[in-house]
Amino acid sequence: MDDSKIILCRCENVTLADIRKLLESGMDSMQEIKKACRCTMGPCQGRTCKELVAREVARYLHKSVEEVDIPVSRIPIKPITLGQINEFNGGV
Amino acid sequence: MRKTADVVVVGGGIAGTSTAYHLTKLGVKNVVLVEQQYTPFGGSGRCAAMYRQQFATESNLWLAKLSSEEYYRLEEETGCEDIELSKCGYLLPAYNKENEEQLKSNVAIQKEFGFDSYYLDPKGCKEVSPYLNTDEIIGGSYNTGEGCLNPMKVALAYKAAAMRNGAEFNNYTPVTGFDVQGGKIKGVKTPNGDIATDCVINAAGEWGKFIGRMAGVSIPLEPEKHQIVVTEPVEYIKAPMIYSLYKYFTYIIQVKHGGFLMGWSDADVKAGIIDFEPEWKFLENLAKRIVPQVPALGNLNVIRHWAGQYGNLPDHGILVGGVPEVEGFYMALGATKATMFGPALGTLAAEAALGEKPSVPEDIFQTYLIDRFAKGELIFDKALL
Ligand SMILES: Cc1cc2nc3c(=O)[nH]c(=O)nc-3n(C[C@H](O)[C@H](O)[C@H](O)COP(=O)(O)OP(=O)(O)OC[C@H]3O[C@@H](n4cnc5c(N)ncnc54)[C@H](O)[C@@H]3O)c2cc1C
Ligand code: FES
Numbered sequence A: 001m002d003d004s005k006i007i008l009c010r011c012e013n014v015t016l017a018d019i020r021k022l023l024e025s026g027m028d029s030m031q032e033i034k035k036a037c038r039c040t041m042g043p044c045q046g047r048t049c050k051e052l053v054a055r056e057v058a059r060y061l062h063k064s065v066e067e068v069d070i071p072v073s074r075i076p077i078k079p080i081t082l083g084q085i086n087e088f089n090g091g092v
Numbered sequence B: 001m002r003k004t005a006d007v008v009v010v011g012g013g014i015a016g017t018s019t020a021y022h023l024t025k026l027g028v029k030n031v032v033l034v035e036q037q038y039t040p041f042g043g044s045g046r047c048a049a050m051y052r053q054q055f056a057t058e059s060n061l062w063l064a065k066l067s068s069e070e071y072y073r074l075e076e077e078t079g080c081e082d083i084e085l086s087k088c089g090y091l092l093p094a095y096n097k098e099n100e101e102q103l104k105s106n107v108a109i110q111k112e113f114g115f116d117s118y119y120l121d122p123k124g125c126k127e128v129s130p131y132l133n134t135d136e137i138i139g140g141s142y143n144t145g146e147g148c149l150n151p152m153k154v155a156l157a158y159k160a161a162a163m164r165n166g167a168e169f170n171n172y173t174p175v176t177g178f179d180v181q182g183g184k185i186k187g188v189k190t191p192n193g194d195i196a197t198d199c200v201i202n203a204a205g206e207w208g209k210f211i212g213r214m215a216g217v218s219i220p221l222e223p224e225k226h227q228i229v230v231t232e233p234v235e236y237i238k239a240p241m242i243y244s245l246y247k248y249f250t251y252i253i254q255v256k257h258g259g260f261l262m263g264w265s266d267a268d269v270k271a272g273i274i275d276f277e278p279e280w281k282f283l284e285n286l287a288k289r290i291v292p293q294v295p296a297l298g299n300l301n302v303i304r305h306w307a308g309q310y311g312n313l314p315d316h317g318i319l320v321g322g323v324p325e326v327e328g329f330y331m332a333l334g335a336t337k338a339t340m341f342g343p344a345l346g347t348l349a350a351e352a353a354l355g356e357k358p359s360v361p362e363d364i365f366q367t368y369l370i371d372r373f374a375k376g377e378l379i380f381d382k383a384l385l
Helices: A016-024 A030-037 A050-061 A082-088 B014-025 B058-078 B097-113 B122-128 B151-164 B205-214 B280-290 B295-299 B342-354 B362-366 B371-375
Strands: A007-009 B007-010 B031-034 B090-094 B117-120 B139-143 B168-170 B177-181 B184-190 B193-196 B200-202 B222-231 B241-243 B250-254 B260-264 B301-312 B319-322 B329-333
Touching: A007 A016, A007 A050, A016 A030, A016 A050, A030 A050, A030 B151, A082 B280, A082 B295, B007 B014, B014 B031, B014 B151, B014 B200, B014 B329, B014 B342, B031 B151, B058 B097, B058 B151, B058 B342, B058 B362, B090 B097, B090 B122, B097 B117, B097 B139, B117 B122, B122 B139, B151 B168, B151 B342, B200 B205, B200 B342, B205 B222, B205 B301, B205 B329, B222 B280, B250 B280, B260 B280, B280 B295, B280 B301, B319 B342, B329 B342
Parallel strands: B007 B031, B007 B200, B031 B168, B090 B241, B200 B329
Antiparallel strands: B090 B139, B117 B139, B177 B184, B184 B193, B222 B260, B222 B301, B241 B250, B250 B260, B319 B329
């Protein structure tokens, strides 16, 4: 199948071809790949795609997944609006 | 990793990657950059993505000029496809006559310098910033040369271009000490090996003081924590950053990718330490301050919240050039605004370390050097928070 049709990160629409291109340009850090294309930075915060991307990076670099610098997740884990936060505090 | 270098740059943020790039542009063959994590781990990957021209001192206006001009041509220069630059401007609202006077005087200085700055009435503010609630403002200053960009792509673009020019970049390589002999720099120590060199440039941003300390050099720079959030992306509407300098101490900007970045400057923040923990208290304060300004933002999901630091010098300026204590030890620091000043910082730091003529007038260049602190010649910019 065409790598540019295989979507690894749905939130940010990043394909296998995009990740390969970055790896081929010489990037060997998943953190830098993330910063370059925003994979794992979408609304699901990488819950769907982090493993998939890490596996691709590991495979390309002939490393194990444990050796890849996988980004950490940040709060808030569940998306929340500023309006909801104001409500918790008794309104504006 | 190379064992020797003409110049070693410490830190792979925008300041360091830009410095490395400019060194190679000036013909230095063997530039080695060492970064404790990856590019960009520090402020450059955590900031609000803005570059600015609305300043009130010549020192800052010159930095803005060099920087914005380089940002306009950066894609062409580095071969990066898209740095997501938008000349969306900043809008600094005035809430009373005193604010208005100050902003009008800033605009006059900026115009005189050659920048496209304007003072707008509330109707004009609404036109450029359709979602801003203008009920409580009496006007605002605005500029059409400044705006937002993607700082992560900028740092990686400088890195790629410097590597193409022969520089070596080493991730996960923290500097742990320096070899200083007879008051001269001789080498850099890292867990991955030592690098012999006569020239080191400290571009460690908010860590700049700690790097200085390792060489026995004292730098009056303090980290200061700042937090920020981003919302889910929505359709991009080009509009200025709403920078509430006088009332809410907040900023609101939709970047080209679609998310809104928002932050608040907490005057009571503990300075002096590096702390990446986001705090719930910040979200509460932010919500209270943002919703009255742009009510629609109350409905967007916040998907990430993180913390980073400024690395403030006493006058919030930049610092390039050498130091009295150690020969061969140079600076590329300016981590209150190193994203917007990245191009200028890299240019001036490289020129200073190589002893070349600076790209700004000599009297302006003097205001970026370390001896200004001992002389007490600090210049404060009224256009800054
Ligand atoms: C929330 C927030 C919003 C901001 N908004 C803006 C904005 O809109 N516009 C703007 O211009 N500025 C903004 N800033 C400030 C800006 O982020 C910083 O000034 C800038 O990113 C600093 O860049 P730098 O390259 O100097 O430092 P950094 O990007 O921090 O890079 C320094 C690097 O040095 C490395 N390092 C540290 N110690 C060592 C060691 N021992 N060995 C090797 N490497 C080391 C670090 O890992 C780091 O990568 C903001 C900051 C924050 C936190
Ligand atoms: S799928 Fe990648 S961030 Fe959601």
